[in-house]
Amino acid sequence: MREIKSLIVYFLKNSSKTLGKTDLMKFLYCFEYYFYQTYGRQYSDLKFIRYKYGPSTPQLDAAVDELRQEEIVNVFSVDLSGGKKFIGHELILNGEIPEYYSLTREAEEIARFIVYKLGNSKYEDVINFAYSTPPMAAVLEEERRLGISLQGRRLELDMSKEIFKMSRERREKARLRMQNRERVRGSDKEYYEEYLKTYMDFENTRRRVRECLN
Incomplete structure (x- = not known):
């Protein structure tokens, strides 16, 4: 769990926009995908499935809850039109982030790349970036071929080759x-x-x- 919380803290600290739950979910997914493609292994034990808005993991909620209890992260909601809500996250630390939540050099390089790509991107661009990865693209292609939804399908981060028939x-x-x-x-x-x-x-x-x- 420490690795997951460290990533959340890094993304909240270094992104130039307030991150919603969907943003954080996609940041974590894209990080783990690129980390796996670069180093042949995952950084954390995050597991992702295909959900309504793309890659998803229940482990995010658990990690955020722990960070809230530790008074490191605050979660707030903003009412939007159509009865929707924006769930935002912000750091509430005074001073430096504890060394406990620092990233390894390898992880920080990938995390910095994700912030560079997505840290100021619009919601739709973040979604599209995650959807463009081979694991998600493979599921979407299979859904198109079968004509059914595959929500709950595990996303395999080692997928990097051609996926279409x-x-x-x-x-x-x-x-x-x-x-x-x-x-x-x-x-x-x-x-x-x-x-x-x-x-x-x-x-x-x-x-x-x-x-x-x-």
Whole structure:
């Protein structure tokens, strides 16, 4: 549970917008997906299922409840039109976050990437980003093919390859494209590592520029 709570604290501290429950859910899912694709394992024991609004886990509520009891996070609601409510989360710490809730270097790099991608995104963009990942895309394609809802289906974070049914000709073309791509970029793990390294290099350069201007 500590890893999950540490991620929640990081996202609340570093996002430039107030995070609702759906935001936090998708941040956690996207973090674990990219962490798995980069390092071949999960950072926490989070388990996600396909739910009404995409990836979901009951473990979020349990983690937030513990953070509330520890007086680290406050949860509030805002009435919206149509009888809907926005459930927001905010840090209420005075001073530094306890060392207990710090992330490992690997986890912080992925979490920083997620904040960079989603930390100021609109609600719909966060949803679309989560829906575009192969685990969710595979479930959506199967729902389309079967004509039924698969709510409750476990999302497998190790999924990273082509998910759609293809003709033999299209499969062969896709195989050749993948071979060419692998020769250029290496394995999926290497691809994500390089993708994150490029982002981190960009962040380091931007930080140095800011330091020179101040």
